[in-house]
Amino acid sequence: MNHHDLALIGFGGVNRALAEIIRDRGDALADELGFTLRVVAITDLRLGSLVQQDGIDLHHVLTLPVGATFAGLPGGEAVPQNEDVIRACGADIVVEATFTNPVDGEPAVSHVRAALASGKSVTTTNKGPVALAAAALNRLAAENGVRFEYEGSVMSGTPVLRLAKETMKGLRISRVQGVLNGTSNFVLGRMEAGLPLADAVAEAQALGFAEADPTADIEGSDVQLKVVILANELFGAGLGVDDVERRGIDGIRPEEVARAAAEGRRWKLVGTVARDDAGRISASVEPLLLDADHPLFGISGATNAVAITSDLLGTVTMSGPGAGREETAYALLSDIIAIDARQRARAEVVR
CATH class of the missing domain: 3.40.50.720 (NAD(P)-binding Rossmann-like Domain)
Incomplete structure (x- = not known):
């Protein structure tokens, strides 16, 4: 042995x-x-x-x-x-x-x-x-x-890297989108329920979802690092942090969240890596307004998820805990x- x-x-x-x-x-x-x-x-x-x-x-x-x-x-x-x-x-x-x-x-x-x-x-x-x-x-x-x-x-x-690199060999992956930060996802969900951003962050801290300094979660830098990893591991992109455009959720107003919910849509902080037909790689972190048919629409609370789009399988979505000891x-x-x-x-x- x-x-x-x-x-x-x-x-x-x-x-x-x-x-x-x-x-x-x-x-x-x-x-x-x-x-x-x-x-x-x-x-x-x-x-x-x-x-x-x-x-x-x-x-x-x-x-x-x-x-x-x-x-x-x-x-x-x-x-x-x-x-x-x-x-x-x-x-x-x-x-x-x-x-x-x-x-x-x-x-x-x-x-x-x-x-x-x-x-x-x-x-x-x-x-x-x-x-x-x-x-x-x-x-x-x-x-x-x-x-x-x-x-x-x-x-x-949740084994996203091994899934994509080993189990999904032979596929040409064109896009990966993910809800990759449980704190920001929880906060947006509580804002959808009517809480202001500051109150939603305070609740996340009280529940242990957010650190004493939640800046990396709210402003998107935590997801930015994860997007770099996904881009380099799954696309061989060779990107650095500065190559990933970033906007956090701190600029989203409560009325925007409420209006989206009334329309049957939902704000999510989404990390995206995409490869176009010419082979060019782009990567970003930004709040996106998702329709109900988007695979990340229903990801709630502190859960994380990725949606991997490929030529032969279409879009495969994996969700699971993105934190926890x-x-x-x-x-x-x-x-x-x-x-x-x-x-x-x-x-x-x-x-």
Whole structure:
């Protein structure tokens, strides 16, 4: 049976949820998937660094009291040493789940680069390194015989990238449209019910859908990064963030939302990538007024969805959760499964 040692970079909600899955379902997953998982390193801004090559007691670290650090544990330090831990620990897969920096992708880009350069595969849910540096990081992964996987960077645990790239091979995709930000979608829905924008945002924050600073959601920059990823992964476009035109929902007035609802239409913040007959790629993020027959019309609340239009299938729509700690942790697990499958396939070729 195969075995993988993991290093968790960041120990917030998502990586904690992954640790809980491994703790609670590890034996069942091993039986189902044919490999075992063990966490040998964790780094976190609040907790510090912990390296235990024989495996970390996940129950213990998951139940540390508030305010505790790793300093009192064998192999623990109060200050995180992310890149040093990444290079030196015995993990073969690094799980990067730190915050997204939309400007330069740091420190996540450096975390991923350090892991790949030291011969470790990487899975991440972080949009920054994928949108801003995926091409270079994938080259580095190939040079070192490892994998860089990032299914969760667009729709959390809903597998849009793998669906389009693997299951839909042989199709010529002409357009991808998506409701890719649950916060903005929830806010528009509450505005449709009569709330002003500010009140709808406050409700989203109270329910945990929106961050304390909702700017990236409301102004569309979160979707902009996801559109870059879709354009480059599904169309090979080679786009940067500045190539994607962006408008958020902050300019939509309540009366516009009410008028649209009275007409049987609905505002959605939509990310679009399209290829014309000449092969030119365009990409945008903007509020669109959708008719009831549009495949994204009925996507409500914090749900995400993509509609993929191709030559042989027409439009295929996939919807699912675009956030959530367990849902996003599943995206990381799905990447680990993909890494294991690639390793097995390479081993069979060598034989």
